[in-house]
Amino acid sequence: MVGAQMPVFVVVDGHHPTHKAKLVREYVEQQRGKLRLLCFPPYSPQLNHYEQVWAHVKRQASRQFVQSIDEMKRMALGAFRRIQKPPKLIRSFFSQLECQYAAM
Structure with a gap:
């Protein structure tokens, strides 16, 4: 934390074991208070x-009929790209009360 x-x-x-690992x-x-982990409940x-x-993305996907994995990938990537714009x-x-901590 230089x-x-x-x-x-x-x-x-x-919940993830890596975040609780001894290392x-x-x-x-070792960071002596300069780094703090805030853990979500499980x-x-x-x-x-x-x-x-x-x-x-799941809501967007549920409205479309896909017939292959490649088509699913294209649909999901398109949904993610559309999210980036507006x-x-x-x-x-971040507007939900529970997520407002991340908008600070």
Whole structure:
């Protein structure tokens, strides 16, 4: 955390074993408070703004009929590209009360 004046907070999936590994815990301790991990509860999609993005893509996908994996990939990539364009849509993923922590 070279140069950081205040602690750096990293939000991690509280369920994933990597985030609880001894090596990670030791590294965080070595940073002496300059790095802090904030863990999501084990299953908490409502707190994860990425889940809002996935839900949007899934809604788009459910409206289309696909017949192959390649077609599915094209559809999903198209949905992700469309998300990148309108700032209002991107902001909406952070508008839920549970996700507002990430918009700070």
